[in-house]
Amino acid sequence: MPDRSAAQPPIVSLRDVGKRFGNGVVALTQTSFDVRRREFVSLLGPSGCGKSTALRIMAGLSEPTAGDVVWRDGGDRAPGSIGFVFQEPTLMPWATVAANVYLPLKLTGMAFDRAQPQIALALQRVGLPDFAGAYPRQLSGGMKMRASIARALVTRPQLLLMDEPFAALDEITRFRLNNDLLALWQATDQTVVFVTHSVFESVFLSSRVLVMTARPGRIFAEIEIDAPYPRAESFRTSSEYAALCRRVSEALARAMSAEAAA
C-alpha cells in the first residue's frame, strides 16, 4: 500500500502557525501542514528550526502566537488523545516500569487493576513484557525508550508525537527501534508525527517528510516517500532508499542555503 494516507481526512491542520517567544526570538513562522489519519510524518531540519516547537504546539504544551491549530472534530483535545515521547526517556525513577506506563491512565483516574490489561498490552507492543516490575535504572537506554513509548501508547492516542526519541541512542539500537516502531505503527492504526534531524531516519520511517528551514522556522519542502510498507532491513540498503535519501538531502541542502541567503 504505497498510499495509505491520501484518502484519509486530516486529524489536525496547522494554518499559518507562528511562535514568537517572550525574548523576541521567532521560532516558527507561517507554518501550515495537515496530518492525516494513519500517516507517518517526519519533521526534518537543522537544530533550532522550530520543529520541536511545532510539535509542542500540536501537543498543547505551547500556545502559538499566530495562526490556528484545527482539529478534525473541531473540539479541544481530551487528555490522553495525544501521546508524547521526549528525547529523553523521562521516566519516574522511583516507579517501576509498569507504574510509569500506568501514569497517563492514573492521571485520568483509572484504577490500577482496571488499567492492568492496557499496561500489559502496551508493554507487549514495545517488547518489554518481562520488565513490568523493573525500575528504570535497571534498564538500558534502548529499553528505557521502549518503556517511554509504551507509556505514550497506553491511552491509545489518536496522535503520537515523537520529539527526536532516538537521537541519544547508539546506531545499532536506533536501527532496531526504527524497525520495531514501524512494525508497531502498522500493527496499530496509529498516526505519528516524528521530529528528527536524521535524513536517513526520516526516509526509512515516513510516508511523508516535511523539510524545514531555521531562523525563523518554516516548511521548505514536502516530499512523499512512496516506498511500500512493510519496510524490512533490506530497504536500508536498497537503491530506492538511497535515491530517496538523496532527494531529501538535496532538499535539506537547498533549505539551508535559502536560510543562509535570507
Add this chain to the structure above:
Amino acid sequence: MTTPRRRREDENLERSRRERILRASLPLAALLLGFLVWDLVVRLKGLPPYMLPSPGLVLSTLIDDWAILFASLLVTLTITFEGLLLALVGGVGLAILFNQSRLVEYSLYPYAVILQVTPVVAIAPLLLIYLPQQAAVLACAWIVAFFPVLANTTLGLNSVDRNLAELFRLYGASRWQVLWDLKLPAAMPFILGGLKIAGGLSLIGAVVAEIAAGSAGAGSGLAYRIAESGYRLNIPRMFAALLLLSVTGIVIFAALSWFSHLMLRRWHDSAVEQET
C-alpha cells in the same frame, strides 16, 4: 583449575574484605588508645576525680547512676523525637505551602531564615520566660531542626524534571496529582537528607534549652543532669551523661540513615548498591 581472571577476582574480594575490617577496627583502636592515654594521664598526674575522672570511674558511674541517667535519657529522647517530628511536619508542610503559593513564600521565608540564623542559645532564655519549660525546650528543638527540612524540601520540590512536569500537564493532571505523584516523590531524597541533619540538631536544641533553663528548671533531661552535676562538682556523672548524649546522637543519626536507605534503596543512586 583457577584461571588468572578467577584469581584476580579472588584477590579483589580479599582486598575489599581487608579494607572493611580495617575501616571498622581502626576507629575502635584509636578510641582504645585515647582511653589508655586518658587513664595514664589521670594516674601519673594523680588527678582527683573532680578535676578529671578516669575512664573506668566514668564507666562505673554510668552503671551505678543508671537509674537516674536512664530516666533522664528517656526525657531527652522524647523531646528530641517530638522536636524532630514537628520539624518534619512543619518543614515539609511549610515547604509545600511555599511551593503552592508565591505570596506565602515571599511573606514568610525571610522569617524562617531569621529564626535559623539567630543563635538558639540566645532565644532559649526568652522562650523560657513565656512558655512552660517543657514547651520551651520542645520549641527550641523544633526551631533548630525545622530549617534544614524546610530548605531541603523546598529545593527538592523545585528540582522536578521539566519534561516530566510537562507530561503531567499534557495528561491534564490536577495540582494535587502533580504534588502527590510528581513533586513529593522527586523531593523524597532531599527530605530524607534534611531529616538526617535535623535529627542531630533537634538533640542539640533540646540540650541547649535545658542548659539555659539551668538549675531554675524543673526538667530532668540529660542536659539538666549535666548542669546539676556541674554545680555539685559531680564530674564523673557529668562525663557519664555526656557519654550518653553523644551515644544518643550517634544512634539517632544511624537510625535516620538506615531509614533513608530503606526508603531509597530501590531507585536512588545514593542508596543503590554498586553491582560490579
